[in-house]
Amino acid sequence: MLQIHELFRSIQGEGPFAGRPAVFLRLSGCVQPHCPFCDTPEALGKGKSIPVEELVEQMTSGGPGLAVITGGEPFLQWESGLKELEAALLQKGMEIQYESSGRAGVPDGVQGQVVLSPKPGQWPPPSVLGKAFAVKPLMGDKPEIVLREIYRSGLPPEKIWLMALGASREEQLQRMPLLWEICTRYGYHFCPRLHILVHDRKKGV
Template identity: 50%
Template sequence: MPDIILDVHEIFTSIQGEGPLMGRPASFLRLSGCVEPLCPWCDTKQAWGPGKTISVEEVASRLIALGNRLCIITGGEPFLQWESGLNLLERLLLTEGIEIQYETSGKVLIPADCRGFKVCSPKYLANIWHYLPENSERADCFKFVAGDELKPVQEFITKHNLDQDRVWIMPMGTGRDEQLTRSPKIWEFCVKHHYNFSPRLHTLFFNNQQGV
């Protein structure tokens, strides 16, 4: 019987640098492949194309060996591979007592049987939110990468009736300077609307270095 495989861009260990679990040591699995339209500001464009095909069992073994009790599964868009092997990986990691956080764009439907903590980061491109409304009930929280236009973010939150406690907003920027420039305005926006503010610690500390 052939191995069940995943298309993997990278596996590494670090600290979660953003969102509700910020500051926790974690293993990272970045899966390859994303959903168009692709974001021009993406800081992991290298994960858009094909990666390395690795068996689910080997991926699980490598993640377990890193010794962290939290695993961040991101991309690309990780749920593209749910039926082809990610669902099995989830079962293997949960059996080992490893907590899972998914990072999804919301461009594909979040699986109803997914048992990890699901962070949805909707994408706003060409004046349109590229997002499936059904995910409003399936995501555990929402993380917005915000640039200079904050009005669309507020309109999205209002339209989908998102509770303020489920909302994290962080500054767009592939480098340190961009993030620092945008942070004060986003900080004030979060204070006004009672949202959670998130920096991107890995960008602040390591600029645009990958694998941290």
């Protein structure tokens, strides 16, 4: 059984799988204390209890493809159903990508691709970062803060997908020229946030 907030189909908007159609599963609940700047507060509650078999059926109804599992913090439910869901989806030929802050660690044996979005001042330790396929930090008005965190993490540039902070199209566009310059200088992936550029502040797209 998993606690879920929502299940929907869309296009992955950011990171190494950007542009790909995917089925999104947003699990409920996150590590305490919750971040004061949380952009998905609706996913922090208890959510609905759905059996794993039912989720597999719904998530594979469109045939094999990409499943993006996010939250809240998805790995909090690893032992209570997520591990089982992963195995069943892989068996049905799905590709899996996790979106996680890394605050609950990354379970040993996870087979999907883990994309971490560390929160400012809460970067996970190297043992957790090292399990990530990609890391996509946010850059605000003070790039030196995120650049320091990246430097301290010891991650190679090819693992970094740097994104602009900001929930609106206007904020994204404003920060992109500097983001471009920094990615060029340090060899990071320039990571647009397509869902914001296309839909602005609209949620659940």
